[in-house]
Amino acid sequence: MKLAIMGYGVVGSGVAQVLDRNRASIEKKAGCPLELQAILDRREFPGDPHEKLVIQDVQRILEDPEIQIVVEAMGGTHPAYDYVKACLERGKSVVTSNKELVAAKGVELLRLAKEKNVNFLFEASVGGGIPIIHPLHQCLGANEILEIVGILNGTTNFILTKMIREQMSFEDALAMAQQLGYAEQDPTADVEGLDACRKICILASLAFGHHVYPDAVPTQGISRITREDVALAERWGGVIKLLGRVKKLENGTLYLVVGPHLVPKSHPLATVDDVFNAILVRGDATGEVVFYGKGAGKLPTASAVISDVIDAAKAEGTIPTLQWQEALPGQVADGRQVPGAFYVRLTGCDGQERACCEAQFEGACFLQRSDSLQGEVAFVAEGLSEEELDHRLATVLAQGGTLASKMYVLDGDF
Numbered sequence: 194m195k196l197a198i199m200g201y202g203v204v205g206s207g208v209a210q211v212l213d214r215n216r217a218s219i220e221k222k223a224g225c226p227l228e229l230q231a232i233l234d235r236r237e238f239p240g241d242p243h244e245k246l247v248i249q250d251v252q253r254i255l256e257d258p259e260i261q262i263v264v265e266a267m268g269g270t271h272p273a274y275d276y277v278k279a280c281l282e283r284g285k286s287v288v289t290s291n292k293e294l295v296a297a298k299g300v301e302l303l304r305l306a307k308e309k310n311v312n313f314l315f316e317a318s319v320g321g322g323i324p325i326i327h328p329l330h331q332c333l334g335a336n337e338i339l340e341i342v343g344i345l346n347g348t349t350n351f352i353l354t355k356m357i358r359e360q361m362s363f364e365d366a367l368a369m370a371q372q373l374g375y376a377e378q379d380p381t382a383d384v385e386g387l388d389a390c391r392k393i394c395i396l397a398s399l400a401f402g403h404h405v406y407p408d409a410v411p412t413q414g415i416s417r418i419t420r421e422d423v424a425l426a427e428r429w430g431g432v433i434k435l436l437g438r439v440k441k442l443e444n445g446t447l448y449l450v451v452g453p454h455l456v457p458k459s460h461p462l463a464t465v466d467d468v469f470n471a472i473l474v475r476g477d478a479t480g481e482v483v484f485y486g487k488g489a490g491k492l493p494t495a496s497a498v499i500s501d502v503i504d505a506a507k508a509e510g511t512i513p514t515l516q517w518q519e520a521l522p523g524q525v526a527d528g529r530q531v532p533g534a535f536y537v538r539l540t541g542c543d544g545q546e547r548a549c550c551e552a553q554f555e556g557a558c559f560l561q562r563s564d565s566l567q568g569e570v571a572f573v574a575e576g577l578s579e580e581e582l583d584h585r586l587a588t589v590l591a592q593g594g595t596l597a598s599k600m601y602v603l604d605g606d607f
């Protein structure tokens with residue numbers, strides 16, 4: 194079977210490398226020879242073992258009937274969407290690592306693949322080298338999924354780990370993540386939580402059966418986290434992690450959020466460090482299952498892409514379980530009204546502001562650290578909605594003081 198790769202950057206070149214390295218065993222699993230026929234990229238790659246396969250015109254892939262599987266590793270939605278759609282329309286299966294594309298256009302591309310009796314596969318779009326898409330629609334197929342909580346972005350987990358364990362600055366840690374090939378071309382998508390948001394949307398769409406679009410999900414990144422927050426999280430007995438969460442509420446709507454969370458040290462996600470990702474899935478039959486591994490990087494991501502290439506080569510028609518429907522109006526709940534737990538840090542709170550805060554949040558866990566600045570008040574409050582929290586905070590801030598930080602707390606009972 195002949196393949197093409199569109200996009201010969203970190204992931205695309207990793208796919209060629211792993212295919213070359215493990216060809217015999219990969220072809221055995223695929224049940225046929227896999228021959229790389231073309232590589233689409235604007236650039237040239239002198240000295241690369243596949244330099245002669247590099248082409249600049251996508252038509253050469255589209256018009257070659259021998260190419261039956263196309264790996265899309267270009268990233269972004271333009272021109273990736275047009276190219277992927279054109280491949281599917283011509284009856285070629287597409288394997289992608291592109292979470293932005295799947296989160297934006299997944300429902301449409303899955304439908305088109307089904308119409309053409311081919312496959313649109315995207316194991317590498319979530320969790321890098323961790324198998325999660327296939328387990329979710331195959332191995333956990335007996336379950337009603339109740340919730341998914343994940344560390345879904347390797348770059349931010351790497352940065353937070355370096356800040357917490359090595360007191361490295363945010364900028365230095367980000368530069369290191371970029372050098373190691375973890376970060377997106379524009380790292381804003383990592384740092385501001387958009388990448389994690391796209392990934393939780395893909396998982397939510399697959400687990401709950403209707404497309405969830407990223408703009409429906411409240412999303413916050415890690416760029417405002419300070420050393421003070423890290424120290425206060427430690428006093429509370431936890432660490433700060435950027436989490437994506439989805440849970441089906443009793444009324445059938447979905448609670449979704451992406452943002453930094455205080456995670457108790459006893460929780461399985463608290464010890465997931467560096468570029469590692471972990472995804473906790475709770476099924477009604479299995480209980481909690483945790484998937485753990487390298488969430489970014491050339492070879493781990495290539496591993497996930499090639500597992501899809503094997504599936505595409507073996508499949509007789511469209512894989513029926515990898516499907517979801519159009520978004521439902523009102524399917525995403527107003528998360529601000531859902532009870533939860535929150536961490537708050539205020540500055541400039543002395544005398545009356547402090548007294549007002551203690552009265553408004555009576556019963557909360559107030560946190561002290563050895564080198565607290567004058568006027569710093571920090572606490573964890575449980576059993577209230579974000580709307581209620583903001584209402585009470587407004588009462589405090591009307592007296593004075595500044596809201597320095599507000600984060601979710603993973604309380605194990607959301």
Ligand code: HSE
Nearest residue numbers: 346347348376377489
């Ligand atoms: N930039 C992404 C991350 C790459 O850091 O997780 C893998 O999707």
